[in-house]
Amino acid sequence: xxxxxxxxxAKLAALLIVMAPATSEAARAWLLPSQTxxxxxxxxxxxxxxxxxxxxxxxxxAMQVDALVVSGPDGRPVAPQNPAKGRTRSSFDLELRxxxxxxxxVAENMVMARWEEDGKPKRWRGAPAEMATGIPANAAKLEVxxxxxxxxxxxxxxxxxxxxxxxxxxxxxxxxxxxNDLYARETAKFRFLLDGKPATxxxxxxxxxxxxxxxxxxEMTFKTNKDGEIAVTWPAAGMYWLEVSVQDEKATVPGxxxxxxxxxGTFEVLTQ
Amino acid sequence: xxxxxxxAPGMLLAFAGGASAADLSLSVEIPQLPVAEYxxxxxxxxxxxxxxAIAANLxxxxxxxxxxxxxxxxxxxxxxxxxxxxxxxxxxxxxxxRPVGQHLxxxxxxxxxxxxxxxxQYTVVVEAVREVGGREAVRIPFEWxxxxxxxxxxxxxxxxxxxxxxxNP
Numbered sequence: 001x002x003x004x005x006x007x008x009x010a011k012l013a014a015l016l017i018v019m020a021p022a023t024s025e026a027a028r029a030w031l032l033p034s035q036t037x038x039x040x041x042x043x044x045x046x047x048x049x050x051x052x053x054x055x056x057x058x059x060x061x062a063m064q065v066d067a068l069v070v071s072g073p074d075g076r077p078v079a080p081q082n083p084a085k086g087r088t089r090s091s092f093d094l095e096l097r098x099x100x101x102x103x104x105x106v107a108e109n110m111v112m113a114r115w116e117e118d119g120k121p122k123r124w125r126g127a128p129a130e131m132a133t134g135i136p137a138n139a140a141k142l143e144v145x146x147x148x149x150x151x152x153x154x155x156x157x158x159x160x161x162x163x164x165x166x167x168x169x170x171x172x173x174x175x176x177x178x179x180n181d182l183y184a185r186e187t188a189k190f191r192f193l194l195d196g197k198p199a200t201x202x203x204x205x206x207x208x209x210x211x212x213x214x215x216x217x218x219e220m221t222f223k224t225n226k227d228g229e230i231a232v233t234w235p236a237a238g239m240y241w242l243e244v245s246v247q248d249e250k251a252t253v254p255g256x257x258x259x260x261x262x263x264x265g266t267f268e269v270l271t272q
Numbered sequence: 273x274x275x276x277x278x279x280a281p282g283m284l285l286a287f288a289g290g291a292s293a294a295d296l297s298l299s300v301e302i303p304q305l306p307v308a309e310y311x312x313x314x315x316x317x318x319x320x321x322x323x324x325a326i327a328a329n330l331x332x333x334x335x336x337x338x339x340x341x342x343x344x345x346x347x348x349x350x351x352x353x354x355x356x357x358x359x360x361x362x363x364x365x366x367x368x369x370r371p372v373g374q375h376l377x378x379x380x381x382x383x384x385x386x387x388x389x390x391x392x393q394y395t396v397v398v399e400a401v402r403e404v405g406g407r408e409a410v411r412i413p414f415e416w417x418x419x420x421x422x423x424x425x426x427x428x429x430x431x432x433x434x435x436x437x438x439x440n441p
């Protein structure tokens with residue numbers, strides 16, 4: 001799968017340029033599982049992957065899932081089945097044969113570059129290894145940024161099991177409350193790590209799904225504490241989208257200084 | 273996991289006449305509903321401790337023919353409180369869905385699953401969920417061990433009818 005990151009990123013870059021609205025921000029990225037809690041007998045779930053500001057309506061563009069990694073309860077990868085790439089969403093099925101929690105993540109490590117060529121703005125997005133071929137050596141007014149993006153969701157068969165972050169790069173979730181054990185009007189603690197250490201003093205935004213049916217986004221914002229934690233009291237049952245990001249100068253790619261790391265998660269909150 | 277004694281209404285009378293040990297009896301009504309498409313509800317009945325964890329499972333009724341355990345998580349309270357840790361079927365605990373009517377259950381205080389109960393405050397929870405229908409839980413708090421004869425009742429508003437708890441020392 002990793003081999004296709006390059007072509008995929010080129011496609012994504014093209015997509016982003018075509019779709020870019022008034023702002024330069026990309027649309028919200030999210031994974032939407034058909035269900036998050038399954039009986040011990042396991043079964044199938046379908047996951048949609050989209051880039052759309054309306055949560056969770058796929059009305060903007062599909063999210064590329066070439067960098068998808070699904071980890072089973074034993075930490076081993078689970079192969080997605082029936083992958084499909086549509087115009088408004090990507091989707092794939094997962095057969096969950098084992099009891100425990102599955103982590104479904106699209107984690108990308110990219111480089112974004114902007115420069116000027118003959119007075120015209122140019123941009124490139126690709127894998128760090130492709131930088132030399134993607135960016136002209138003498139590019140004028142060159143600005144380069146590393147982007148570490150993680151888009152994630154969780155599904156549990158039977159009893160929830162530990163979900164330990166493994167990458168140690170970018171922003172990761174180290175749940176205190178299990179992400180498949182969330183209930184309306186209860187408080188859940190989430191811990192975020194940046195490069196494997198508590199991600200302190202970051203703003204976390206949480207928005208309930210169904211934004212199309214509300215006049216206001218009604219986002220909830222939190223600041224991570226010294227342990228990288230936030231405490232969320234869920235106002236109602238439903239599917240929620242969470243995002244946290246940071247911009248710093250801790251890029252891990254040689255020759256790049258600026259780095260933007262982001263985490264977006266989809267969590268289902270159940271009725272009491 | 274836990275064994276229990278579930279007794280048919282007729283047998284309950286027969287037992288009542290004998291030398292009686294302390295017991296906890298429950299009457300659970302599955303109401304008749306004026307709906308076009310009716311399916312018998314899945315029902316879980318358990319004793320919840322003060323920490324809201326399951327102290328004792330009393331009964332779980334679901335469609336046992338075919339693999340229909342996939343709908344057990346819809347018994348949301350039961351599922352999160354410990355139903356998800358249980359490997360079904362469990363002899364003496366799980367059984368087929370029940371028809372509309374009163375269902376009587378009786379448990380000997382000196383036998384599993386009640387023997388494990390430490391003195392304290394508990395709640396009997398009856399939760400029902402119905403395909404193309406709704407979900408409802410009815411709760412009756414009680415104190416353990418049984419000190420005096422007591423009868424408490426509560427009622428559901430839709431998916432469950434009258435629920436009565438009898439404690440006999």
